[in-house]
Amino acid sequence: MADTxxxxxxxESSTPAGNENGHGPNTSIVLHPARRANSxxxxxxxxxTGVAILLSPLTLFWPSAAxxxxxxxxxxxxxxxxxxxxxxxxxxxxxxxRVEVHNRIYDGKVDLEKKLLGHTDLLRMRQxxxxxxxxxxxxxxxxxxxxxxxPSWVVRDTLEQIDVTKRFxxxxxxxxxxxxxxxxVRKAFKSGRIASMIGIEGGHQVGGxxxxxxxxxxxxxxxxxxxxxxxxxxxxxxSTVAAGNADEGLFKLGYSAVKEMNRLGMLVDLSHVSHQTxxxxxxxxRAPVIFSHxxxxxxSKHLRNVPDDVIRSVKQNRGVIMANFVSKFLNVDHPDxxxxxxxVNHIFHIAELCGWDCVGIGADFSGTQHxxxxxxxxxxxxxxxxxxxxxxxxxxxxxxxxxxNILRVWAEVERAAKGIQASGELPVEEEYEGRKWALGLKGDxxxxxxxxxxxxxxxxxxxxx
Ligand SMILES: [Zn+2]
Numbered sequence: 001m002a003d004t005x006x007x008x009x010x011x012e013s014s015t016p017a018g019n020e021n022g023h024g025p026n027t028s029i030v031l032h033p034a035r036r037a038n039s040x041x042x043x044x045x046x047x048x049t050g051v052a053i054l055l056s057p058l059t060l061f062w063p064s065a066a067x068x069x070x071x072x073x074x075x076x077x078x079x080x081x082x083x084x085x086x087x088x089x090x091x092x093x094x095x096x097x098r099v100e101v102h103n104r105i106y107d108g109k110v111d112l113e114k115k116l117l118g119h120t121d122l123l124r125m126r127q128x129x130x131x132x133x134x135x136x137x138x139x140x141x142x143x144x145x146x147x148x149x150x151p152s153w154v155v156r157d158t159l160e161q162i163d164v165t166k167r168f169x170x171x172x173x174x175x176x177x178x179x180x181x182x183x184x185v186r187k188a189f190k191s192g193r194i195a196s197m198i199g200i201e202g203g204h205q206v207g208g209x210x211x212x213x214x215x216x217x218x219x220x221x222x223x224x225x226x227x228x229x230x231x232x233x234x235x236x237x238x239s240t241v242a243a244g245n246a247d248e249g250l251f252k253l254g255y256s257a258v259k260e261m262n263r264l265g266m267l268v269d270l271s272h273v274s275h276q277t278x279x280x281x282x283x284x285x286r287a288p289v290i291f292s293h294x295x296x297x298x299x300s301k302h303l304r305n306v307p308d309d310v311i312r313s314v315k316q317n318r319g320v321i322m323a324n325f326v327s328k329f330l331n332v333d334h335p336d337x338x339x340x341x342x343x344v345n346h347i348f349h350i351a352e353l354c355g356w357d358c359v360g361i362g363a364d365f366s367g368t369q370h371x372x373x374x375x376x377x378x379x380x381x382x383x384x385x386x387x388x389x390x391x392x393x394x395x396x397x398x399x400x401x402x403x404x405n406i407l408r409v410w411a412e413v414e415r416a417a418k419g420i421q422a423s424g425e426l427p428v429e430e431e432y433e434g435r436k437w438a439l440g441l442k443g444d445x446x447x448x449x450x451x452x453x454x455x456x457x458x459x460x461x462x463x464x465x
Contacts, residue, residue, distance in 0.1 A: 073386035078129070080395055085131025085189040086381055086402040089292035089322035089362025090199065090271070093120045094165045095138045096366050098157070103164040105171060112172060119365035119377045122175045125194060127379035131403060132185045132195035134223065134292060135169075136367065137161035141204050141230035148208040148233045149436055155212065158205040162198060162219050169196045180220045182410035185403075199223040199269065199292060208233030208253065208435070210260050210428045222410075223267035223292060226254065226277060233432040235277040238303040249276035255284060256430040262286040263425055265417030267410060270294075271324075271362070275303065278310045282317050287416035288409040289317055293324035293362035296349040299342075302332040308353055315354040318412060320405045322362030323347045327370040339373040340387045347388060347401065356397040360406045436462040 068075050096118055097103055101110055112122045125133070139161060142152040169176045177188035179195040188195035198221045206212035206224065213224065227237035234254035241247045250258070258281055261268050268285060270278045271294045282289055291314075297305035306314075306321055314321060323346045327335035330342040350359050365371065365378055374383055385398060393401070439461045446452050455461070 071390075073389045074382070076389055076395060077382045077385040077398075080385065080398050081129040081131070081382065081402065084399040084403050085185060085195065085407075086129060086361065086385075087132035087134070087185065087195070087406050088130060088365075088378075088381075089134050089290065089360060089406065090136050090201070090324070090367065091120055091133050091363070091365050091378075092136050092138055092201075092367030093118075093365075094135055094161045094168075096120075097164050097168065098139075098161060103160060105164065105168055112168065113175070119371070121378075122172060122194075124377050124379035126175070128377075128381040130194055130378060130381060131189045132179070132197065134197045134199040134362075135165050136199050136201045136292075137165055137205075137221065138201040138228070138367070139205055141202065141228055141232075145204075147434070148432055149434065152207070154205055155207045158200065158216070159219075162216070162221065165196075165198055166220065178220070180222055182407050182414060185407060185410075197222050199225070199267075201225045201269075201292075202228030202230075202232065202272070203234035203254075203257065204228060204230055204232040208432045210253070210256055210430060213257060213260055213266070214264065214427060217264045217266050221266070223269040223290060224257075224261065225269040225272050225292060226250075226257070226281065227273045229272065235280070236274040237277075238272055238274050241274045242303045247274045247276040249274065250280035250284075251432075253430060253432045254281070256428045258284055259286075260428040262413075263417060263420045263427070265414045267413055270306075272304065275307050275310065278306065279313070282310065282313050282319075285317060285319075286420065287413040288319040289314070290319055290360075290406065290409060291321040291362070293326070293364040293367075294321055295324055295326075295329045295346045299345055299349055300330055300332045302329050304329050306350075311350055311353040314358050318358070318409065320358050320360045320409045321350050321354065322360035322406065323350065325363040325365070325371040325375045326368050327372060330372055335370060337373075340375055340384055343372050343375065343384055344387050344391050348391060351397070351401075356393075356400050357405055357408070359401050361402060434460065436460045438462060 070076070097105060097110065115121055115123050137158060139154050139157040142154050144150070145152045166178060169178045175194055176196045177184070177191065177193040179185050179188055179197050185195040200206070200216060200221045200223065203224060203226045206216060226234050229237055229239040231237050231240050233251060234257045235250040236248045258268055262285065268281060268289045269292045270281055270289055271291045291306060295305040296311065297307040311321065323343055325343055327338040330338040330346065347359050361381070363371070363375070374380065385402065388398060388401065437460060439455060
């Protein structure tokens, strides 16, 4: 979810082009040549592809890998996407089901196997050669929730989004395979189905509770974006800084959340968080992080994008930054002109600073109205891959971009968790400052000798006795 009219007006759409370092929009323009004008990339492409083909033993023994014209980008793209699953980091289809049909999927109003009006349906995912999808179970920030302690519908609606996502996956077994681990994705791809994973887009969706993080993990959620367009008990959002407030980074409970997500083996997603939250998180993460749908700040000065120092630190962290297709993030100055070349620019910028083993794709389809020209729906991924090849990427680099990187990161996160759990580290029991707890009924017996005094004296209680 990039924006809604409401959210966008309040946050992302209103993000100023300046940044916390004092650079305005005109002070650090990075020029990237248009792909058709760049003969250098093209020449490298010929050489790299030619060498790769000559060296490959498969060309001798496997007729289907017969050498092809390296400038036949469409055929190269088909070959790559037949061998490597293209995994998109973020799609908001579950939100559309909630908003438009109140999660009723059995009455025939929505047929995902036919062409729908929005960006996403199974018909066009197949055309787009999609191999895996993280479905975002996004629920808005609750504007009426002034403090973490205020009651809200957000956690309930999140549970419902997880529920409807699992139900629509189960409803289309010919096309979709539910996955909660990296190995499953490869298996689903081999069986000809689109691996379907669940990601939660905002720490507000777990109600400021580490126990809730454990529970949504048990329900199958495999990443949490630490914030959406509001601060929560975990950390500062990019939108908060865009609105002129201080960047306070990761909060105390946020450190505990990251610690617990690493222990669980849950991907920590840093799209939507402030730049300092990115830095703080990476400084303590015990496993690679992801950005499920982000761009490069140096190319487009929107605070949702990732600054260069963070991109470099992701290299050390071994994480992945999945490039999004959202117009205003791609080109904050002229979003109406954002096109495929802009997405390629962001991918190449990240690859230049971080290496090809830390780029990915996270379009944000169905989460925004405005996507790059030429990438209008889920059938268009091959067009992007062809453009990346035309710019000079080798087939091996493209394989990393489309799926190998996110799967490698996920497997590393799973391995790190196994190690942490084997060390005997216990689940985190921290809470946010000011958390209130219920008081028992008057006259109930006490379990602990000191409770009779401390509970009654405790200011952080709610309810009565
Ligand atoms: Zn988003």
